[in-house]
Amino acid sequence: MKTRVLFAILFTLAAAPAWSDVIIIGDNDGYGAGVPDNGNHPFNAGYDGRSDDEKAATNGAQFTDTYSTAHPGFGPQPGEVATFIFENLGTGWTEGSMWFDMADFQASTFGPLITTYNGIEQNWAFNDGFRTTVVRFFDLQQDVLDSINALGSLTVQITRAGSGDFYGIDYALLSNRLAEDTDPNNDPILKPGDPVAVSEPGTLGILVMGLGLLLVGWRRRFAL
Ligand SMILES: [Ca+2]
Numbered sequence: 001m002k003t004r005v006l007f008a009i010l011f012t013l014a015a016a017p018a019w020s021d022v023i024i025i026g027d028n029d030g031y032g033a034g035v036p037d038n039g040n041h042p043f044n045a046g047y048d049g050r051s052d053d054e055k056a057a058t059n060g061a062q063f064t065d066t067y068s069t070a071h072p073g074f075g076p077q078p079g080e081v082a083t084f085i086f087e088n089l090g091t092g093w094t095e096g097s098m099w100f101d102m103a104d105f106q107a108s109t110f111g112p113l114i115t116t117y118n119g120i121e122q123n124w125a126f127n128d129g130f131r132t133t134v135v136r137f138f139d140l141q142q143d144v145l146d147s148i149n150a151l152g153s154l155t156v157q158i159t160r161a162g163s164g165d166f167y168g169i170d171y172a173l174l175s176n177r178l179a180e181d182t183d184p185n186n187d188p189i190l191k192p193g194d195p196v197a198v199s200e201p202g203t204l205g206i207l208v209m210g211l212g213l214l215l216v217g218w219r220r221r222f223a224l
Pocket residue numbers: 027029031032049050051054065
């Protein structure tokens with residue numbers, strides 16, 4: 001094999017888009033009712049479509065598949081705050097995205113929910129309308145990435161205090177790639193708490209190139 005052909009292959013490998021790893025809290029089961037993405041849910045007050053595992057969860061899965069997700073006295077959740085916790089994230093985050101399958105957001109009618117990522121406020125004033133479900137994704141901004149690298153975790157807090165809106169969440173998903181490079185239905189799914197491999201494409205490329213240079217040196221030395 002000619003050296004330049006070898007290098008061409010190595011450069012191609014180094015430039016290849018990396019896969020995304022995703023962590024999903026809750027499950028992509030259509031609110032426990034099989035509601036298709038971007039459709040309408042049939043929920044009534046007090047609806048609870050959670051599995052036993054979801055009911056017992058402490059990472060935020062307990063806030064999924066209910067109507068409303070957090071509404072004291074009118075749903076299975078006693079409080080007004082839903083919290084999703086992604087842990088063991090490491091410190092090498094240079095990009096990432098969050099995805100939510102959300103239902104029934106009516107900010108202008110009932111007041112917006114206040115949502116933060118590691119305490120950093122996000123704009124969640126959505127007006128999707130009664131019964132409407134929407135899968136939304138957000139590329140993580142630099143301040144959020146910095147906070148993940150500082151903490152090794154991402155805590156999403158959705159506060160209903162000050163809002164009268166009923167809403168639902170089917171799942172919350174964190175990807176270590178931009179939204180355009182993430183496929184929530186096909187990418188490898190890690191269990192919540194599993195460490196995320198945040199080997200950036202650059203690091204992977206350097207590794208591949210290093211191996212290539214070693215190989216070239218070895219071939220020259222032994223004149224293969
Ligand atoms: Ca479920």
